[in-house]
Amino acid sequence: MTFDLLIRGGTIVDGTGAAGYVADVGIVGDRIHAIGDLSAAEAADSIDATGLIVAPGFIDVHNHANNEMDGGILNIPGVENQVRQGVTTLIAGNCGGSPWPIDEHLEAVAELPIRQNYGLLVGMDTVRAEAEVGAEPANDEQIARMQDLIREAMDAGAFGVSTGYFPDFVTTDEIARVAEPAAEAGGLYATHMRSEAGPILEALQEAIAVGERSGCPVQISHIKCWGRHAWDLVDDVLEMIEAARERGLDITADRYPYVASFSGVANVIPSRLRIEAGRRGGLEHLRDDDLIDEVREGAEAFIDEIGGPQNLVFAPLEPMPKIDGKNLHEVAQERDQEPWRTAMELTIQGSVSCMFFVMREENVRRFMQHPAVFAASDGHLRVLGKGVSHPRNYGTFPRWIGHYGRDEGLFTVEEVVRKCTSMPARKYGLHDRGELTPRRIADITIFSWEEIRDTATFEDPHHYPDGIPHVIVAGKVAVRDGDVTDGAYGRVLRRRS
Template sequence: MKNPIWPIILIFFISISCGRQDTFDILILNGTIYDGLDNPPFQADLGIRDGKLVSIGELDGQKSRKTINAEGLTVAPGFIDMHTHLEPIMELPLAESLVRQGVTLALGGPDGGGPWPFSDYLDSLDQMDIGPNLAYLVGHNTIRREIMGNEDREPTASELETLKNYVAQAMDAGAFGISTGLKYLPGTFAKLDEIIALSQVAAASGGIYTSHLREEGLGLIEAVQEAIQISQDADIPVVLTHHKAIGVKMWGQSARTLALVDSARSAGLDIMMDQYPYAASHTGISVLIPSWALEGDKFEERVNDPVLKDSIKSGIIFNILNDRGGNDLRRIQFSRVSWKEELEGKTLADWLEMEEMESTIENGAELVIQAQLNGGTGTIYHAMDEKDVENIMKHPMTMIGSDGRLSRPGEGHPHPRAYGTFPRVLGYYTREKGVLDLQTALYKMTGLSAKRLGIQDRGSIEEGNFADIVIFDAENIIDKATFTDPHQYPEGIPYVIINGQMAVEDNRFLNQGYGQVLRKNQP
């Protein structure tokens, strides 16, 4: 005799299954949607299920486990940070300083400083709950240092082959390209042929080349020309990363660099830029010191030689007057000083006053030497012109990248870009100053960046894409972090969704990690 209960049970489970398919995990209703593809905004609802954006249209009344009424708010793809210092990710895996800005994907390993061993590092991240999605570049400085230390010489034929093999290994492991830091050791010692040879390896796997140029002050024009030549000879897309014109003597020169970009693109080369929306940069105090003086880790020995010290000091004075020093000791501000924390937030002029030394460029150079001997500092350089910032921002091939280091309130005195980059573009430069319109600004931080990375299922609001979504108040979004008080989260971003999960809800960071490690050319 047949059991009459089985058809009932079967119908029950089928109804549950169908009900699940008809139920969304998240519904976003009544929002103004910018799709990240540089199209005009439109009104629609979004349905999210199983980490994906599965429906766009009229969805009011549909079943959902969570519903967001986005009336009066802007709905956009999650922001893509094209230049992020993710080095503290193991200690700060949820990356709150990024996610609260609306960043759902961050590109790490810039300035030649990518992780190594590359595959092992990404495998370690895979085991962690991370906040945003993460992608990485292989760093030229990192692998050169692994093989050659900080030596000022060309690689041997064998060493060059090893360098190329390292790039190939990283690309096979999912790197999105190669980064260089030609202003820093040991990249500054690399000749053009070396960079081209390594870039060709990255290009063979569809990678990009991003570069902290060899110079961003005096020598900027030649440095841009070098990057363009690398694009041509290596047949590789190039990003002039954190593009700027630094130092009083170079103010206004963005007109020339942008003309070079336009000319190269007209000739068929794929040149783009990224930029942070501030007129101050951040790097180590060592950038003021001639690179030859730091070669081979013999800086202390050289400054103990009176003749060499005189040359080193002259080089520092030159850089303070003509480059990142901005010809003013008050433009050099300390962000992180492990050996003298009371300097954090203070300037080089303040330090001279604390030491009861006369405020001269020469004395400032002496303290720069002392700082390097003590282990260096993180340093903010107020040496850029606002007109150049706006000029670069308006260029159609400029994307947005914070160049920020993952930060936690109370630790050090970081550049405010670590907390405020993307809200600053949308609030200050778009709404208040009108440098960009909202559609263009959002395209620069979403679809344009995804296209540069070759990512087709993120960076835009399209059915089937991963549900990386930011919901913000276009009338009130603003950065709050300042150079005097940097540890402040932005306002006006009540919701951030990463891979279909709530990361920020009702302005509250939920302390959950839903990000994924992305690998190029891999599922």
């Protein structure tokens, strides 16, 4: 037997949680052919993995790689920040926003040199806009139209439907009904819940209801207790998830290993007021005499909830030297304004992104350790050195493994690899991936348990991690000796394809 690629002498941590063992992995074409003592075999190419962990490629089911606002896979297909973390599969289209039409987008991506596999959820906000439903609850006819669009997306290979940032007029009933065709096609419902702050329990109740009524398995995206009004609710959140699981609902969650979220400064202004300003012709109407007091009140309440303006740090995608990496307190002082007004002016200016340092470390750990929670980045594709980046774009998986697993002792290598591989694969129906067994696709990440480490920080975020020397995508070497190779072996994944 001659293998195309032979990985020699590594410790196999197969993704299921089973204890690691030393063996060789023989690959033919894009599949794992054999695992065992293959020392007598010949191979066209080989990698010496002695002393290293050989694991399934990491699967990042929550990211925004489709987001063209900041490049996105269509514009920067070859960027390395995901594959260098050992990620071999991305599922994008999260938080309610996806490309449209799905089929056209996937066909375009299939033509590009991408470095890891790529699949999509269909965003319910996107579908709502496509169906031209206005700022009001959808009627039966509109719901039927949205259901047709979801069906079309599922036929094109979407893995499910995502929601996020829904304003009050979108009802639970509407969400559940629009999600039904996703359930019929075997897809899931991934939700950036309506609230992760004070009203998180009501929001979680809604997410569970949508799952139970639509028939979709539920994925709580980037689970967190956001802001100080939610910090003490972590036990209630976990209990509610456990109770739903006991009733038979397939509900899980994902989590990135950092205490700051990343979003737009617009979040400081209540969405109701942004919608009203939009209705009047643009966000500059936030300054209108009859709105400004409410803007101030809402923004000040928000700033209070995050614990003060110093906890909002600007992270623009395109460099903005006056605010890059500064916090709202500093920028407001420089402008001689009150913080709420600075936040409003930057909201009017448009699409200024920022980080909110609003999570408690202890809660981050609680979520990560829960058996229904696995790893995901909530990240974006990033060009090394460009703009201000959240470190999760470079460090999510090595931080789960190296920092929280090895250094903090939260997980064994087998447990943490499972949370990066088979758990997301099973949930998202990636049946050919997520475990190292013969016949599965050879997406493989080879790392050092002693050396794996995230090096991107909030202060200095553009750094690839250490300790992940080799990454195999579909049987081909995508990263060798810590550097990407010339080839781009990622594939477009369609559900059931």
